[in-house]
Amino acid sequence: MQKTVKYIKKNYIWFLMVLPGTIWFLxxxxxxxxxxxxxxxxxRIDPDGFFASIKNSEWVGWDNFKYLFSTNDAFLITKNTILYNLVFIFxxxxxxVGTAILLSELASKKLSKFYQTGMLFPHFLSWVIVSYFVFTFLSPDRGLFNNILEMFGVDPISWYSESKFWPYIIVFMSQWKGIGYGSIVYLAAIAGIDRTYYEAAMIDGASKWQQIRHVTLPQLKTLMIILTIMNVGRIFNSDFGLFFQVPRDSGALYPVTNVIDTFVYRGLMTLGDIGMSTAAGLYQATVGLVLVLITNYIVRKVDEESALF
Known part of the structure; x- marks a missing residue:
């Protein structure tokens, strides 16, 4: 006990530094x-407050989970969630990584900073705002794309009724909004690579592509694996705004835009079933934890130094 107190007193400044983050997580x-x-x-909500509501609500066991997976859309929303997230991850x-490498290779640092700022800006935009930008392009009567099609004598497309286009639109919007933020960590990692590696490669006659292939990418490998493992843990979660706001909650697009999060939200708004919504969240978190453990176990077997833990 005395050793612990002594250790805390010795390093109290570091404990104070992490205290705000610790409180936030708690x-x-x-x-x-x-x-x-x-x-x-x-x-059921009790007039005596939240804890009374939990205490007095009827225990139903696994019924909320059964309801979630007994619906006709259970397979569709699970398939959409997994497939979209696999595309988003890889x-x-x-x-x-490609964007970070390109930015790091720019000779003009001012130009590099300009591109970084421009690419990072969409990350801070709300999906509500982005949905209006998308609508200006895809509006059935006044949209820019339909105006261009009419100029070439092509019939306008009812974008919000044609589901076949939306997997590509969803993927494009996701990457457009997230690529700037996603490249920051890799750009920082590239900046930390010892420059003597590149100097040695140039002395050996390596081209720029060979330097990227044999120096940059191997140095980024561990970080790429760790971030991928963490993203796999969220494979059953979806960006609600992307799948709800951007398609403008069009019922005709449900076959390609309905995911677990939007399905639960609509169920909550229609039925007011908080228990089922909580069951969906617990299911997503549990599956995510299991996937992280499995993925990390496989990585650790292949290359222990690249594992998350």
């Missing part, structure tokens, strides 16, 4: 975990 990440019990109850990885 309040917003760990404390809400106790609310997962709602997933196993038929939640396409986002390739574009983020």
């Amino acid at each position: 309040l917003f990440s760990y404390l809400p975990m106790f609310g997962n019990i709602i997933a196993f109850k038929k939640f 396409l986002g990885l390739a574009l983020s």
Whole structure:
């Protein structure tokens, strides 16, 4: 005990530095975990408050989970969620790394900073605002794309009724909004690579592509694997704004835009079933944890130094 107190006194400045982050995680990440019990109850609001509501709500066990997966759309929303996230993970990885490498190779640092700022800006835009930008392009009567089509004598397209276009639109908008933010970490990692590696490669006659292939990418490998493992943990989660706001909640597009998060939201708004919504969130978190553990285990078997833990 005395050693612990002595250690804390010696390093108190570091403990103070991490204290705000620790408090934030306790309040917003760990404390809400106790609310997962709602997933196993038929939640009803009690006039005596939240805790009384939990205590007095009927225990229904796994019924909320059964309802979530007994619907006709269960397979569709699961398939959409997984397939979109797989594309986002691997396409986002390739574009983020590629963008970071291109920015790092720019000779003009001022120009590099300008491009970084321009590419990062969409990340801070709300999906509500982005949805209006998209609508200006895809509006059935006054949209820019339909105006261009009419100039060439092509019939206008009812974009918000034609589901076949939206997988590409969803993927494009996701990468457009996230590529700038996703490349920051890789750009910082590239800046930290020892320049003597590149100097040695140039002395050996390596071209710029060979330097990227044999120096930059190997140095980024561990970071790429760790971030991919963390993204795999969110494979059952979706960006609600992307799938709800951008398609403008068009019912005709549900076959390609309905994912677990939007399905649960619509169910909550229609049925007011908080227990089912909590069950969906617990299911997503549990599957994500299992996937992270499995992915990390596989990586650790292949290359222990690249594993997350």
